[in-house]
Amino acid sequence: MSALATLDLSPGAGIVLDDVEWRVERQEPHLGRVQLVRPDGGRQRVTFRFLVNHPKCRPSSRTAAEGVNRGRQPATWSDVKPEKRPLMQQRFEHLMEVKCGFRSGDPLRPEPGEPRPEYDPDRTTLTARRAAKAAELAALRPAELKLLVGVGHVGVRTLERWERRRRKYGMVGCADHRWLRESGGHPSVGEEVREAILAVREETRHHRSRVSGRTRENMIHRYLRETFPEEEIEIPGYHTLLRIWKEWFGPGGARPRYDRSAELPAKNGHVVVTRPGQVVALDTTILPVMVRENVFGDPVTVHLTLALDVYTHSICAFRLTLVSDSSVDVAMVLRDVMLPLPMRAEWDDEMEWPYPGLPAAVVAEFAGHKVAALPFFTPETVTSDHGSVYRNHHLVDVQEAMGCRILPARVLRPTDKQAVERAFGSARSLLFEKLAGYTGVDVADRGADPEGDAVLTMSEMEHLIATWVVKVWQNRRLGEFAPFWDPGGDHSPNSLFAASFAQEGFAMDIPSPDLYYRFLPEHHVKRIYRRGVKIKGLWYDAAMLHDPDRHSTRGGRYKQTWVIHREPRDRRVVFFRDPETHEWHTLRWTGLPSEDDVPAFGDARVEELLTRVREAGLKPRSDTDLLPVLLEMIGAADPVAGWPSQMTKSQRIQQAREIEQARAAAADRPQAPKDPAEEPPLAAVGTPAAPGSWQERAQQAARSLDSHRRRRREEVLSSSSSLAAPAPLGTRRRGRNLFVLADDEGDDRTEGTEHPDSQTTGEE
Numbered sequence: 001m002s003a004l005a006t007l008d009l010s011p012g013a014g015i016v017l018d019d020v021e022w023r024v025e026r027q028e029p030h031l032g033r034v035q036l037v038r039p040d041g042g043r044q045r046v047t048f049r050f051l052v053n054h055p056k057c058r059p060s061s062r063t064a065a066e067g068v069n070r071g072r073q074p075a076t077w078s079d080v081k082p083e084k085r086p087l088m089q090q091r092f093e094h095l096m097e098v099k100c101g102f103r104s105g106d107p108l109r110p111e112p113g114e115p116r117p118e119y120d121p122d123r124t125t126l127t128a129r130r131a132a133k134a135a136e137l138a139a140l141r142p143a144e145l146k147l148l149v150g151v152g153h154v155g156v157r158t159l160e161r162w163e164r165r166r167r168k169y170g171m172v173g174c175a176d177h178r179w180l181r182e183s184g185g186h187p188s189v190g191e192e193v194r195e196a197i198l199a200v201r202e203e204t205r206h207h208r209s210r211v212s213g214r215t216r217e218n219m220i221h222r223y224l225r226e227t228f229p230e231e232e233i234e235i236p237g238y239h240t241l242l243r244i245w246k247e248w249f250g251p252g253g254a255r256p257r258y259d260r261s262a263e264l265p266a267k268n269g270h271v272v273v274t275r276p277g278q279v280v281a282l283d284t285t286i287l288p289v290m291v292r293e294n295v296f297g298d299p300v301t302v303h304l305t306l307a308l309d310v311y312t313h314s315i316c317a318f319r320l321t322l323v324s325d326s327s328v329d330v331a332m333v334l335r336d337v338m339l340p341l342p343m344r345a346e347w348d349d350e351m352e353w354p355y356p357g358l359p360a361a362v363v364a365e366f367a368g369h370k371v372a373a374l375p376f377f378t379p380e381t382v383t384s385d386h387g388s389v390y391r392n393h394h395l396v397d398v399q400e401a402m403g404c405r406i407l408p409a410r411v412l413r414p415t416d417k418q419a420v421e422r423a424f425g426s427a428r429s430l431l432f433e434k435l436a437g438y439t440g441v442d443v444a445d446r447g448a449d450p451e452g453d454a455v456l457t458m459s460e461m462e463h464l465i466a467t468w469v470v471k472v473w474q475n476r477r478l479g480e481f482a483p484f485w486d487p488g489g490d491h492s493p494n495s496l497f498a499a500s501f502a503q504e505g506f507a508m509d510i511p512s513p514d515l516y517y518r519f520l521p522e523h524h525v526k527r528i529y530r531r532g533v534k535i536k537g538l539w540y541d542a543a544m545l546h547d548p549d550r551h552s553t554r555g556g557r558y559k560q561t562w563v564i565h566r567e568p569r570d571r572r573v574v575f576f577r578d579p580e581t582h583e584w585h586t587l588r589w590t591g592l593p594s595e596d597d598v599p600a601f602g603d604a605r606v607e608e609l610l611t612r613v614r615e616a617g618l619k620p621r622s623d624t625d626l627l628p629v630l631l632e633m634i635g636a637a638d639p640v641a642g643w644p645s646q647m648t649k650s651q652r653i654q655q656a657r658e659i660e661q662a663r664a665a666a667a668d669r670p671q672a673p674k675d676p677a678e679e680p681p682l683a684a685v686g687t688p689a690a691p692g693s694w695q696e697r698a699q700q701a702a703r704s705l706d707s708h709r710r711r712r713r714e715e716v717l718s719s720s721s722s723l724a725a726p727a728p729l730g731t732r733r734r735g736r737n738l739f740v741l742a743d744d745e746g747d748d749r750t751e752g753t754e755h756p757d758s759q760t761t762g763e764e
Helices: 048-053 082-100 126-138 142-149 156-174 193-204 212-227 238-249 327-338 360-367 393-404 414-430 458-471 493-504 603-615 623-636 649-668 694-720
Strands: 012-016 020-028 033-037 044-046 057-059 278-284 304-309 315-322 379-383 522-525 533-535 538-541 561-566 573-577 584-589
Touching: 033 048, 048 360, 082 126, 082 142, 082 156, 126 156, 193 212, 193 238, 278 327, 278 414, 304 327, 304 414, 304 458, 315 327, 315 458, 315 649, 327 393, 327 649, 414 561, 493 584, 522 533, 533 561, 533 573, 584 649
Parallel strands: 278 379
Antiparallel strands: 012 020, 012 057, 020 033, 033 044, 278 304, 304 315, 522 561, 533 538, 538 584, 561 573, 573 584
């Protein structure tokens, strides 16, 4: 079940187009357009394609459907407390039984006895099924009903309200609004008490063993007494502190060692794949071909990540990453599964969308470009192994945001994802063995010099794999992987996907460009400081953050916090969604000069930067003081002519990895027209002469460092220009008569007539 937001174009709905609010007056589906009207009476007729592809088109937050969320960021799966999620799941199953007769929502995976006669969609109406469900729940005792679905009474109107919210928000729409209500805060918690709670949290989480709530209360009292001895601070009681602790940091039931471990749902039962998109298998392996990275030209090994549809064996998406992949790379692979693949300039018409039942012109109209012959859909289930890149909080949250289920493979059971493992072997024998620089299956099978044989760059290899997937793999005979309903027939991934049109149809759900921001890691910030917000050691700021009336009203698990999305591949910016307009804003690192083009850097470079600053004993007052250290680390410290010879291969690969990650982040980011009055956009590498070359990267860092030093000198000169110039040496001695006799008393000498160290004897 997809939880992605769609554009509401029903009559009466409001949309914002180029910062102007419009209301939908009527639809003309046979012509593919709608009639819009402004509050002042102005009218405009636009097409569906224009609205879907317009970068500044969004739903209005003033309509009746969105008015309850005005001033608040939309609720997500992570906002629902863990103890409330089973109740939400029970409500969802009851709604699915009312809708189609099956509690799982899948008619092809019925539970024993389903569908029951009173919920059979072939013999009953929707109204009758709702009445039967209301009667079934009313027969339970109030205590049992409240334990089952969280309320004491469920009628037909309640089921209708739950169903409307489920269709609009997905499974999170089944949550009770009281679970996510606007937070009211705790007036008894002042700044001193808050500081003590955070200090105790830091002490008990990273240094001490697990302690009880009473011990934490005692530590809070000790901290306040020793830190603020002269002040009389009102400290909340034990139960209030315990409730605050749970609201801020969760129930804390996990052991300290496993506090940060990912929570993956357990696999339950055997899955029979019967349609495209039902199960998508993910896996990563080392590409068995040496390629040359685009910066220094060194031969390197890269990692290949595949997303394979288990039913049609279609390679829906893939990524090449230098050195190793991360959770963001895998999240973008899942995003690529949902997006139609654009046609490239070198591809012919035979590689365009070929599937019958849905013309290529219709798909191109909704996508905004010509679409290649590769299926796209929202996956229902994602299965992978137990690698750290797949088992982390970020990727679990991404898959929950997509609305898909997580089905990890069983330990030591490679058959659970044998399709993607076999795809790697087929790609090896069909493509990689024929390329120069092939490394073989084992080290003993490797050639004399595979690194010297490498001729393809990463970008060329990516283009070659994409062309091979669309032109060869999608049209290749499956053989033993034929479908169960025609085991002896000849089928390819394209023919199986085309056959699914006649069997179950195709839901063309193209997500909005905002999906990129939702797939980035989330950071919950309690407050916005004068310097902005701090994300993993760096400060980010923008003018729109400093609104005096801006206060977070989020409820649930992360109540009264702001959600900031971080791009691990490019740490120069983070992203913030305005709760009023629901627009995404870019927050720049405060250490970035507005007129300079600073090279991109990722998480690894930030950790190295902060470590070097700590080891040097520096305590900069702002992130601007970190910029010279960063630029020297990137490449401005060494001479440009001798830089590669002074760097090791691992250091060059690290530099190339940052550039490739910045390019991938810039390619994934939604492109929108910029206002010329705004700040200049951030470039990935800034290479006018030789794109991606290490010489340009070093020169760029040197230019940035020189401009930074020039500004510092100008600031010093401008601040010292108002000071008087010091007097030349000997001015005071030349300004008095050396032959004037001193007074006999010698005590009434005035300053400026005698030198402070001079001694007089009263004699000539």
